[in-house]
Amino acid sequence: MPQAPRIELHPVNQRVQVHVDGKLIADSAQALELRETGYPPRHYFPRDDVRIDLLTTSETTTYCPFKGNTVYFSLGDQQNIAWSYEQPIEGMEMIAGRVAFGGAENE
Numbered sequence: 001m002p003q004a005p006r007i008e009l010h011p012v013n014q015r016v017q018v019h020v021d022g023k024l025i026a027d028s029a030q031a032l033e034l035r036e037t038g039y040p041p042r043h044y045f046p047r048d049d050v051r052i053d054l055l056t057t058s059e060t061t062t063y064c065p066f067k068g069n070t071v072y073f074s075l076g077d078q079q080n081i082a083w084s085y086e087q088p089i090e091g092m093e094m095i096a097g098r099v100a101f102g103g104a105e106n107e
Helices: none
Strands: 007-011 016-020 023-028 032-036 042-045 056-064 068-075 078-084 099-101
Touching: 016 042, 023 099, 056 078
Parallel strands: none
Antiparallel strands: 007 032, 016 023, 032 042, 042 099, 056 068, 068 078, 078 099
16 A cells, blocks of 8 residues: 655645734735645745745754755744745755744634
């Protein structure tokens, strides 16, 4: 029996928004849902649909062997609430430059 892929990307066929403290931070009808074994599904937003002007780049960086190097963003005192793979590994190009949020999503 073939094993399911570790990561699957799916276009989201509805509008997805992220609010933080009542403020709209992301709003898109072109988000991708990334499903990764062992993790909750995450929406990756086109950068043009994110209020990047409200976010600051964090000093935190991590590496995922399945996606690549991660850059994190903070919003005021809320550290590392969003992340992006600026140059993901081969096979994950669809998420390049897109922004995902941790735990702040409202659909």
